[in-house]
Amino acid sequence: MNAVETKNLTYKYSVGTPFETTAVDDVNVTIEKGEFVGIIGHTGSGKSTLIQHLNGLLKQTSGDVIINGRNIWSKDVNIRDIRFEVGLVFQYSEHQLFEETVYKDIAFGPKNMDLSPEEVDKRVREAAASMGITDDMLERSPFDLSGGQKRRVALAGVIAMEPQILILDEPAAGLDPIGRDTVLEKISEYHKNSGTTILLVSHSMEDIVKYAGKVLVMNRGRLFCYESVDNVFSKSKEIQMIGLDVPQITRLSLMLKEHGVDLGDDIYTIERAKQRLIEQIKGKQEC
Amino acid sequence: MIGDIVNIIETKDLEFEYQTLDDDGKVIESNKVLKGINLTIPKGQFVAVLGHNGCGKSTLAKHFNGILVGSKGKVFVNGIDTADDDKIYDVRQNVGMVFQNPDNQLVATIVEEDVAFALENLGVPPKEIRRRVDEALNTVDMYKYREHSPHQLSGGQKQRIAIAGVIAMEPDCIVLDEPTAMLDPKGRKEVMATIKKLNREKGITIVFITHYMEEAAQAERVIVMDKGRVIMDDEPKKIFSRVEELKAVGLDVPQVTELCYELRKEGIDIPQDIITEQDCMEHILKLFGKDVL
Numbered sequence: 001m002n003a004v005e006t007k008n009l010t011y012k013y014s015v016g017t018p019f020e021t022t023a024v025d026d027v028n029v030t031i032e033k034g035e036f037v038g039i040i041g042h043t044g045s046g047k048s049t050l051i052q053h054l055n056g057l058l059k060q061t062s063g064d065v066i067i068n069g070r071n072i073w074s075k076d077v078n079i080r081d082i083r084f085e086v087g088l089v090f091q092y093s094e095h096q097l098f099e100e101t102v103y104k105d106i107a108f109g110p111k112n113m114d115l116s117p118e119e120v121d122k123r124v125r126e127a128a129a130s131m132g133i134t135d136d137m138l139e140r141s142p143f144d145l146s147g148g149q150k151r152r153v154a155l156a157g158v159i160a161m162e163p164q165i166l167i168l169d170e171p172a173a174g175l176d177p178i179g180r181d182t183v184l185e186k187i188s189e190y191h192k193n194s195g196t197t198i199l200l201v202s203h204s205m206e207d208i209v210k211y212a213g214k215v216l217v218m219n220r221g222r223l224f225c226y227e228s229v230d231n232v233f234s235k236s237k238e239i240q241m242i243g244l245d246v247p248q249i250t251r252l253s254l255m256l257k258e259h260g261v262d263l264g265d266d267i268y269t270i271e272r273a274k275q276r277l278i279e280q281i282k283g284k285q286e287c
Numbered sequence: 288m289i290g291d292i293v294n295i296i297e298t299k300d301l302e303f304e305y306q307t308l309d310d311d312g313k314v315i316e317s318n319k320v321l322k323g324i325n326l327t328i329p330k331g332q333f334v335a336v337l338g339h340n341g342c343g344k345s346t347l348a349k350h351f352n353g354i355l356v357g358s359k360g361k362v363f364v365n366g367i368d369t370a371d372d373d374k375i376y377d378v379r380q381n382v383g384m385v386f387q388n389p390d391n392q393l394v395a396t397i398v399e400e401d402v403a404f405a406l407e408n409l410g411v412p413p414k415e416i417r418r419r420v421d422e423a424l425n426t427v428d429m430y431k432y433r434e435h436s437p438h439q440l441s442g443g444q445k446q447r448i449a450i451a452g453v454i455a456m457e458p459d460c461i462v463l464d465e466p467t468a469m470l471d472p473k474g475r476k477e478v479m480a481t482i483k484k485l486n487r488e489k490g491i492t493i494v495f496i497t498h499y500m501e502e503a504a505q506a507e508r509v510i511v512m513d514k515g516r517v518i519m520d521d522e523p524k525k526i527f528s529r530v531e532e533l534k535a536v537g538l539d540v541p542q543v544t545e546l547c548y549e550l551r552k553e554g555i556d557i558p559q560d561i562i563t564e565q566d567c568m569e570h571i572l573k574l575f576g577k578d579v580l
Contacts, residue, residue, distance in 0.1 A: 043441055043471045147340065174387070174468050176340040176498050178537040203471045206542075245472040248501060248542040248564060255568045261575055270542055274549045281555065281574055 038208030148179030443474025
């Protein structure tokens with residue numbers, strides 16, 4: 001079963017004016033249920049425009065968006081239902097916090113879903129726990145928390161709505177290494193425990209390969225490739241050509257390959273680079 | 288104090304405390320952010336400052352041009368005490384600041400007007416303003432965008448305009464507080480290249496706060512802070528070889544450094560002070576009996 005499907009999806013800004021720009025250009029992609037997809041592309045590549053189509057925030061110029069088998073703009077679909085099915089968390093989501101307490105902020109979404117008070121309470125506590133927000137933090141003002149904590153409260157607010165598909169736009173941007181790892185690890189745990197389909201936009205290939213199963217690369221509004229993490233680095237050179245970074249360890253493996261030491265095209269973690277190097281060094285000693 | 292001042296910035300037993308006061312002005316809560324900092328930064332040095340959030344690095348940076356003044360201890364900029372109110376403008380002209388968010392730093396609607404903003408306030412003659420603005424924009428490689436509006440620029444370009452505004456004042460030192468944190472990889476590279484150029488070609492002292500270890504590895508000197516203190520202060524090669532200590536204070540090391548650390552644990556003979564891809568490649572090739580020409 002597919003969670004997300006786009007068919008010839010195209011979006012143009014300012015149609016009919018001299019400023020007409022094609023932000024998303026004929027994108028065809030199919031994402032299976034339960035997948036964890038990393039979306040990467042340089043600034044202006046169309047990745048944010050693409051994800052805003054997936055819960056109907058933007059309406060395409062042409063093509064179709066199909067969520068859980070339903071064309072979201074067909075007459076028999078209520079777009080409000082789609083927005084509950086597909087949760088979208090924007091960049092710097094902590095800027096959207098507004099309530100007096102952490103609890104009230106997380107409860108805002110589920111309260112608007114006609115749920116019983118008991119169900120709202122249950123969801124708030126579960127969502128908070130899943131993002132590592134402790135009970136004593138729930139009665140504090142969200143504005144007294146650290147940047148990483150605020151970010152996790154904002155995420156919990158969307159998770160409490162229990163969307164089937166969760167889309168996150170740069171959830172780790174601007175955080176320090178500890179804040180970044182905590183947010184991403186909580187998202188990864190949530191993915192494993194809930195089976196939710198996750199689409200995560202990031203500039204950091206290192207973060208994507210650590211947590212995602214597949215990588216979707218956008219370039220100039222077009223889908224450049226959609227590959228498993230193991231396969232994507234066979235295109236390392238092309239990926240660098242379109243202005244994206246590959247992990248430092250991948251760059252090292254490319255340099256070594258040019259000098260005759262081939263560790264394979266799927267080097268993106270230190271662990272794997274170390275294993276392959278040790279195998280080759282030992283193999284050489286036995287010769 | 289005129290003449291041979293070799294240290295652009297000097298701090299002596301610097302402490303800083305945030306205080307929360309009640310309505311009667313009584314202290315109800317205090318939080319010591321800097322706990323005795325002694326640092327000297329010589330003219331022309333490129334220094335990176337590392338530390339996780341809350342370690343006091345941004346607070347320290349704000350002391351370098353008198354935005355904050357210590358609760359105890361002293362800070363000298365070119366020999367001037369930053370607590371001396373009469374000389375605060377000299378301090379601020381000597382040490383420029385660039386912050387994280389490019390959108391919060393640009394004030395004018397046209398790029399060249401933004402770069403000229405500080406000069407106009409300083410009463411620099413119009414001809415001299417024109418010269419300095421053109422030179423600053425050329426230095427950051429943004430001259431051809433001089434008549435653009437800042438909102439038409441990318442994050443990296445905006446950050447370079449913010450830097451141009453600072454260098455137009457011809458400071459001896461620039462303090463940059465995570466200038467690359469909100470940029471994409473391309474913007475980060477542009478800003479990094481600009482900073483290195485300012486240091487190399489203009490001899491401007493750089494104090495560069497970052498969370499990116501690969502960026503810090505390009506500096507001459509790395510200072511690591513934790514809980515309001517300086518815990519390490521050395522050249523990058525020596526700092527990054529202390530992998531476990533860095534991890535203990537919540538910091539990373541470059542991936543190639545970690546690879547060498549892991550290989551050494553397996554008994555493979557490779558140096559620990561490797562911080563660049565080139566260096567790492569050469570040492571691995573040596574293990575295979577190959578030399579790089």
